[in-house]
Amino acid sequence: VDVRYINPFLSGTVEVLSTMAHVQLIPGKPFIKSGQTAMGDVTGLVGLTGEVRGSLSVTFVFRVIQATMKGMLGDEITEIDNTVRDAVGELTNMISGTARRYLAEEGLSLRAGIPTVVSGKGHVIQHITNSPILAIPFQSQFGRVLVEVSIEG
Amino acid sequence: VDVRYINPFLSGTVEVLSTMAHVQLIPGKPFIKSGQTAMGDVTGLVGLTGEVRGSLSVTFVFRVIQATMKGMLGDEITEIDNTVRDAVGELTNMISGTARRYLAEEGLSLRAGIPTVVSGKGHVIQHITNSPILAIPFQSQFGRVLVEVSIEG
Numbered sequence: 001v002d003v004r005y006i007n008p009f010l011s012g013t014v015e016v017l018s019t020m021a022h023v024q025l026i027p028g029k030p031f032i033k034s035g036q037t038a039m040g041d042v043t044g045l046v047g048l049t050g051e052v053r054g055s056l057s058v059t060f061v062f063r064v065i066q067a068t069m070k071g072m073l074g075d076e077i078t079e080i081d082n083t084v085r086d087a088v089g090e091l092t093n094m095i096s097g098t099a100r101r102y103l104a105e106e107g108l109s110l111r112a113g114i115p116t117v118v119s120g121k122g123h124v125i126q127h128i129t130n131s132p133i134l135a136i137p138f139q140s141q142f143g144r145v146l147v148e149v150s151i152e153g
Numbered sequence: 154v155d156v157r158y159i160n161p162f163l164s165g166t167v168e169v170l171s172t173m174a175h176v177q178l179i180p181g182k183p184f185i186k187s188g189q190t191a192m193g194d195v196t197g198l199v200g201l202t203g204e205v206r207g208s209l210s211v212t213f214v215f216r217v218i219q220a221t222m223k224g225m226l227g228d229e230i231t232e233i234d235n236t237v238r239d240a241v242g243e244l245t246n247m248i249s250g251t252a253r254r255y256l257a258e259e260g261l262s263l264r265a266g267i268p269t270v271v272s273g274k275g276h277v278i279q280h281i282t283n284s285p286i287l288a289i290p291f292q293s294q295f296g297r298v299l300v301e302v303s304i305e306g
Contacts, residue, residue, distance in 0.1 A: 043271070045271075053265075085190075085281070086279075113200020114282050116200075116210060118196070118198075118278055120271075120277055123273030125269055125271055126238040127267055128238070
């Protein structure tokens with residue numbers, strides 16, 4: 001994974017959660033993984049195309065998405081329903097858009113598909129690529145967020 | 154949803170499962186949905202870009218992916234592990250590729266991102282779009298497969 005990919009996705013995630021939901025994320029040390037899986041309670045996913053082919057996932061544990069929904073809409077959610085999945089999809093769109101804007105400034109232009117959102121207690125996400133996968137962990141006072149980026153080419 | 158999208162994804166799914174795994178799928182009546190969600194045990198997802206923006210999901214119940222793995226590799230799986238998720242990712246790639254080849258013959262050229270695969274008992278998938286979502290149900294002797302396609306523009 002090209003290290004140039006790290007900061008756009010890292011900054012995009014921090015900025016979107018802070019701006020949209022007043023949730024402050026502290027980035028941990030990004031690491032390269034292959035084959036393992038991300039686990040969480042709700043995940044936004046989006047496919048990327050362009051000079052390279054990629055995928056982005058943003059995985060939240062329940063307490064973080066609860067705090068995020070409260071920051072965005074003022075409501076205390078008790079379960080992950082359609083409204084929450086819609087919000088996670090929009091956040092994923094915004095994180096993808098912000099990261100792609102930063103990447104474009106570095107000369108890499110990517111397009112994004114329609115996001116999909118997955119929920120289900122302890123679901124597992126796997127990016128299907130032979131390339132390394134970049135994992136960027138974040139901590140907040142409500143728990144963790146995990147961003148994974150796979151890029152080929 | 155343009156009805157021209159139905160047959161490429163319908164035929165692509167039937168052909169790939171038959172060719173790769175000797176699993177015969179019987180297509181049900183496609184329907185348009187909005188907002189509801191697909192539930193299953195393992196799902197392959199891929200984002201689409203081009204003249205239109207889209208997403209494709211292929212959701213299997215356990216017994217169908219078990220029969221599919223047996224057809225592909227000869228092994229009787231007892232759980233959904235990395236090997237199964239890899240296979241679902243490759244099947245999703247092939248279904249996307251076959252469908253995109255048919256769409257290209259009709260003049261619509263689309264590109265696909267890296268597929269991701271989700272597992273987790275009864276997980277829920279939601280495509281985040283204001284456009285209608287095309288659902289194509291399939292039956293087999295092992296249970297159902299559900300393909301969903303969202304296309305914008």
